[in-house]
Amino acid sequence: MASPAEAPAIPGIATGKIGVWWFLASEIMLFGGLIASYSVFRLGGPGWAEAAHHLSVPLASINTLVLLTSSYTVVRAFVAAERGDVRALRVYLGLTILGGLIFLGIKAVEYTTEIRAGFPPAAGIFWSFYYTMTGLHALHVLAGVVVNSIVLATEGVGAKNPHRVELAGLYWHFVDVVWIFLFPLLYLL
Amino acid sequence: MTTATAQHGEHGFWTTHVFSTDHKTIGKQYLTLGLFWAVVGGLLTYVMRWQLAWPETVVPGWGEIGPETYNALVTMHGTIMVFFVAMPILLGAFGNFLIPLMVGARDMAFPRLNMLSLWVFALASLLLFISFFVPGGAAAAGWTGYPPLSAKAEYTGVNWGMDLWILAHALEFAAFLMGGVNYLTTAIAFRVPGMTFSRLPLVIWQQLTATTLFLLSVGPLIAGAVMLLLDRQIGTHFFTPGGGGDPLLWQHLFWFFGHPEVYVILLPAVGLVLDVLPVFSRKPIFGYRWIIASTIVAGGLSFIVWAHHMFVSGIDPRLAMPFSITTILISVPFAYLMFAMIATLWRGSIRFDTPMLFALGFIAMFIVGGLTGIFNGSAPADIYISDTYFVVAHFHYTLFSSVFFGGLAGFYFWFPKMFGRLMNETLGKLHFWLTIVFFNATFFPMHNIGLAGMMRRIANPLQYDFLVPHQWINVVATIGTMLLLASQIPFVMNVVWSLVAVRPAPKNPWQANTLEWTAPSPPPHLNWGEALPVVYRGPYEYSVPEAPEDWLPQDRVLAARAR
Numbered sequence: 108m109a110s111p112a113e114a115p116a117i118p119g120i121a122t123g124k125i126g127v128w129w130f131l132a133s134e135i136m137l138f139g140g141l142i143a144s145y146s147v148f149r150l151g152g153p154g155w156a157e158a159a160h161h162l163s164v165p166l167a168s169i170n171t172l173v174l175l176t177s178s179y180t181v182v183r184a185f186v187a188a189e190r191g192d193v194r195a196l197r198v199y200l201g202l203t204i205l206g207g208l209i210f211l212g213i214k215a216v217e218y219t220t221e222i223r224a225g226f227p228p229a230a231g232i233f234w235s236f237y238y239t240m241t242g243l244h245a246l247h248v249l250a251g252v253v254v255n256s257i258v259l260a261t262e263g264v265g266a267k268n269p270h271r272v273e274l275a276g277l278y279w280h281f282v283d284v285v286w287i288f289l290f291p292l293l294y295l296l
Numbered sequence: 297m298t299t300a301t302a303q304h305g306e307h308g309f310w311t312t313h314v315f316s317t318d319h320k321t322i323g324k325q326y327l328t329l330g331l332f333w334a335v336v337g338g339l340l341t342y343v344m345r346w347q348l349a350w351p352e353t354v355v356p357g358w359g360e361i362g363p364e365t366y367n368a369l370v371t372m373h374g375t376i377m378v379f380f381v382a383m384p385i386l387l388g389a390f391g392n393f394l395i396p397l398m399v400g401a402r403d404m405a406f407p408r409l410n411m412l413s414l415w416v417f418a419l420a421s422l423l424l425f426i427s428f429f430v431p432g433g434a435a436a437a438g439w440t441g442y443p444p445l446s447a448k449a450e451y452t453g454v455n456w457g458m459d460l461w462i463l464a465h466a467l468e469f470a471a472f473l474m475g476g477v478n479y480l481t482t483a484i485a486f487r488v489p490g491m492t493f494s495r496l497p498l499v500i501w502q503q504l505t506a507t508t509l510f511l512l513s514v515g516p517l518i519a520g521a522v523m524l525l526l527d528r529q530i531g532t533h534f535f536t537p538g539g540g541g542d543p544l545l546w547q548h549l550f551w552f553f554g555h556p557e558v559y560v561i562l563l564p565a566v567g568l569v570l571d572v573l574p575v576f577s578r579k580p581i582f583g584y585r586w587i588i589a590s591t592i593v594a595g596g597l598s599f600i601v602w603a604h605h606m607f608v609s610g611i612d613p614r615l616a617m618p619f620s621i622t623t624i625l626i627s628v629p630f631a632y633l634m635f636a637m638i639a640t641l642w643r644g645s646i647r648f649d650t651p652m653l654f655a656l657g658f659i660a661m662f663i664v665g666g667l668t669g670i671f672n673g674s675a676p677a678d679i680y681i682s683d684t685y686f687v688v689a690h691f692h693y694t695l696f697s698s699v700f701f702g703g704l705a706g707f708y709f710w711f712p713k714m715f716g717r718l719m720n721e722t723l724g725k726l727h728f729w730l731t732i733v734f735f736n737a738t739f740f741p742m743h744n745i746g747l748a749g750m751m752r753r754i755a756n757p758l759q760y761d762f763l764v765p766h767q768w769i770n771v772v773a774t775i776g777t778m779l780l781l782a783s784q785i786p787f788v789m790n791v792v793w794s795l796v797a798v799r800p801a802p803k804n805p806w807q808a809n810t811l812e813w814t815a816p817s818p819p820p821h822l823n824w825g826e827a828l829p830v831v832y833r834g835p836y837e838y839s840v841p842e843a844p845e846d847w848l849p850q851d852r853v854l855a856a857r858a859r
Contacts, residue, residue: 120485122405129477133511140516140552144534144545152540229531232540239523239532 127274131281134247138285141243142292145236149296158233159294161226163217167294170213171286174248177206178283181255181276188262188269196272197263200255203279207252214245237293244289247282254278317407318821319392322414324714326388329421330381336425337376338784341777344369349767349774351756364453366755367436372428374439375461378561379468380421382699386564387472387510388417390706391479391503393714397812398497400488400829402822405481413474420467427460435461438753440550443535443543447527462525469514469521476507488811490831495850497810497835498581499706501588502567505595506560513556513599520549547609551602559598561695563591565702566633569655571835572705573637575808576652577644578846580836582636590629590636597626607675608682616675623673627666634663645839645846649806650724654705657732658697665693668743683753686746692739700731704787711794712801716818723790730783737776745769807847810835814851 116122149155180202187195218238221227228238258275262268316322346355347366354360361369392410396403404410427434434457437446441461449455483496483504523534524546533539535546574581581587603611603619637659646652668690671677681687704727711719748766750757757763757770804813812819814829829851837848848854 116405116485117487122481122485125481125484126406126409126477129480129511130473133473133476133515136512136515137518138515140519140549143516144519144549148542148545227530228526229533229539232533235523235526235532235534235539235541239519239526239534243519243522 121270123270123274124277127277131277134281138240138243138288141236141240142288145240145292148232148236152232155233156296158226158231159296161221161224162237162294163220164294166213166217167290170210171290173206173209173213174283174286177203177210178280180206181272181279185269185272185276188272193263193265197259200259200263200272204252204255204259207248207255210248211245211252214241240289240293244282244285247285251275251279251282315411317403317411319396319404319407319410320714320819320823322410323389323391323393325414326384326392326417329418330384330389333376333380333384333421337373337381338781340369340373340376342781344373345774345777347755348757349771351758361755363755364436365433367438367452367753368434368454368457370753371436371438371461372424372434375424375435375465377699378439378557378695379465380424382561382695382703383468383472384417385703386561386568386699387503387506388414388475390499390564390568390703390710391475391507393710394812395479395482395500395503396486397713397815397819397823398500398810399483399486400491400811400831401482401486402824402828404478405485406478409474410478413471413478416467416474417471420464420471423460423467424464427457427464430456430460433457440554441524441546442550443524443527443546444537446524446546447535447543449528459525459528462521462528466518466521469518472510473514476511479503479507480511488828488831491811491850494585495831495834498570498584498587499564499567502563502570502591505591506563509556509563509595509598510560513553513560516549517553520546523549544606544609544611547606548602551605552599554605555602556595556598558691558695559595562698563595565658565698565706566591568702568706568709569637569658570633571810572651572655572709573640574836574838575709575806576647576649576655577641578647578838579640579644580834580838582639582642583632584834584836587633587636590632594626594629594633597622597629601626601673604673604675604678607678620673620675624670627670627673630666634659634666649708650719650721650728651705651709651806653725653728654701654708657728658701658705661693661697661701661732661735665690665695665697668693681746683751684746685742685750685752688752689739689742689746692742696735696739700735704728704731709806710812712805713812713815713817713819715795716801716816717794717797718799718801718805719794720790723786723793727783727786727790730786731780734776734780734783738773738780739776741769741773741776745773804849807845809837809847809849811850814849 180199184196184199184203187193187199221234226234228234254275258271262272312318313321316325343355343358343361344366346353346358347361347369392404395401432449432454434454435441435446436452436454437443437458441458445451446458449458452458483500487496523532526532527534527536527541533541535541535543537543570581570587601619601623603615604623607616607619641656668686671681672687672690708719708724711717745763745766748763748769750760750763750766750770754760757767801817803815803817805817806813811829811831815823831850832853833848833850835850837843839846840848842854
């Protein structure tokens with residue numbers, strides 16, 4: 108963030124990338140702690156598969172597809188930013204944001220259905236984990252949508268710093284990867 | 297970019313002293329908040345110790361204390377001292393101040409993120425402070441916040457206080473995450489030419505290791521804090537057995553973070569001492585590379601020792617032995633660090649200035665704490681002494697020695713650089729001798745009364761017949777505490793006097809080698825003038841035969857036989 112005139116970084120080192128990677132390392136431990144706790148409980152307790160049956164696998168599969176597609180579009184957005192193609196950058200970043208919003212919308216439908224069916228977070232230990240893990244992930248998706256929108260608002264009017272698109276993309280991929288773990292653990296097993 | 301203009305525009309009072317992005321100002325702000333909390337946490341000990349020595353009397357200046365109040369006091373004392381004194385001073389203040397100056401950077405990698413880190417911490421401080429005054433009082437479930445006590449308001453009678461406690465922690469962790477990302481990026485990407493990793497001062501190595509430990513261990517506890525908050529607010533069942541949860545899960549999440557966390561506090565203190573010792577021994581540090589290796593090994597091991605806090609919690613007994621082994625194993629790298637410190641002194645031309653006295657005090661006191669740690673770490677012994685004052689004595693000998701002796705060694709050493717003023721040596725020495733005497737008077741007796749069976753966190757030892765004959769030990773410890781608190785008066789006088797009376801500090805008052813001493817005292821915004829220093833050598837080249845003086849700064853070229 109500091110300009111080179113202020114504080115010369117060692118040439119060839121992308122400071123933003125180092126920062127984002129360290130941040131992601133701590134995020135991995137955040138979700139890692141949750142996933143590890145969940146796994147230990149699930150291995151040790153019966154009756155979990157029964158509770159998991161009440162989740163909607165089709166909706167979650169659509170969500171997985173949406174999120175994976177948005178990971179592809181964010182890569183395209185970075186490629187466009189590197190080429191200096193502002194129009195393509197706007198389209199692909201816009202699609203990425205749209206993907207995030209669709210994901211959140213479907214997630215909201217799922218939550219509503221489950222709560223109406225009598226499974227709020229207090230319904231049992233499986234539901235406690237389900238809502239906490241997917242809820243925390245949804246907050247990360249929301250944060251990603253906000254970050255991508257900020258990048259769209261600044262870079263989308265004239266790509267000057269493709270680096271920023273890359274950093275936002277790194278975070279977006281991370282959000283995606285977390286879901287790749289949550290989906291089978293919660294819905295399929 | 298925008299920061300550049302923002303930094304150049306820093307001329308007004310608010311942007312220079314309050315909403316500053318300058319790492320030195322942010323470091324001093326962390327220091328101020330940490331010292332404020334140290335006063336609060338210190339005053340709580342007065343109330344607690346009075347209660348323990350004379351349980352059925354009114355505490356002067358406070359009033360009567362019931363068990364509920366005592367629970368809140370002991371909880372808040374621990375929370376404040378670990379998270380709001382040790383971390384902001386050792387990491388927040390020294391990390392912010394020293395890292396850019398010692399690696400040769402003009403500021404942190406992300407100055408605005410750095411400012412955000414400070415203000416998020418200030419918000420955490422505010423929430424924690426408010427929690428003293430909300431209905432039901434402050435959190436009372438112990439500094440470790442074990443459920444089920446912490447998970448249901450009706451168990452402690454504390455509702456708001458506990459929620460604020462969780463939020464304050466979450467915000468504090470966020471603040472130090474932002475700080476940590478900054479520290480690591482700055483030290484990796486903003487070193488001046490010649491400042492290789494093998495020429496980095498050890499205090500920076502210790503800061504970086506501590507920061508890495510923090511970044512990699514805090515995640516599970518953040519998850520735990522979210523789970524605890526949900527248990528309290530919307531009735532999830534993570535930690536309540538009724539709904540299928542398990543209170544032990546919290547203990548695992550807490551200590552998976554909690555044990556690395558004690559090294560997050562210890563390592564920066566070790567770093568401060570490691571940087572003070574060679575300067576006042578006029579000798580190179582002993583075993584520079586092995587110190588770094590030991591630090592990293594200790595950091596790695598700290599992730600697989602956490603269950604030694606849970607030997608009596610009902611974990612699978614088969615787990616006790618592996619965790620005992622890793623715990624006792626971790627004393628090997630720490631023993632190396634201690635031996636390296638002592639070997640640095642060997643045959644040095646020792647100068648007994650105040651920073652050196654505190655550094656030596658750290659070595660002496662930490663060794664006591666380290667040795668008692670071996671008893672706590674082996675499960676068979678720990679089952680007897682767990683949750684007694686023996687453990688209280690142990691962690692005060694380790695943590696108090698780190699924060700107080702280590703931190704003050706650093707404070708007296710870098711004060712001239714931070715504030716551009718020299719401190720008074722006589723007052724400093726008085727402060728040291730009073731502190732070390734009354735520190736031992738306070739905490740050494742706790743070993744004895746702990747072995748006699750006194751449990752920690754009890755509000756009234758006289759309720760237990762077997763403790764009545766030992767009550768005099770509590771009285772000794774309490775008198776020690778009062779005198780230890782009073783021993784800080786010379787320190788306060790010294791700081792105030794040094795800041796008011798103008799005794800300007802020269803650039804390099806201690807004749808030290810590292811880069812911060814090449815900048816003016818105090819360093820201006822952006823630290824150096826036009827040109828940044830260039831590094832030619834390691835940080836500890838004292839008494840080099842080829843050099844004209846007995847110190848050889850990192851930025852000096854030796855004409856003939858330069859390395």
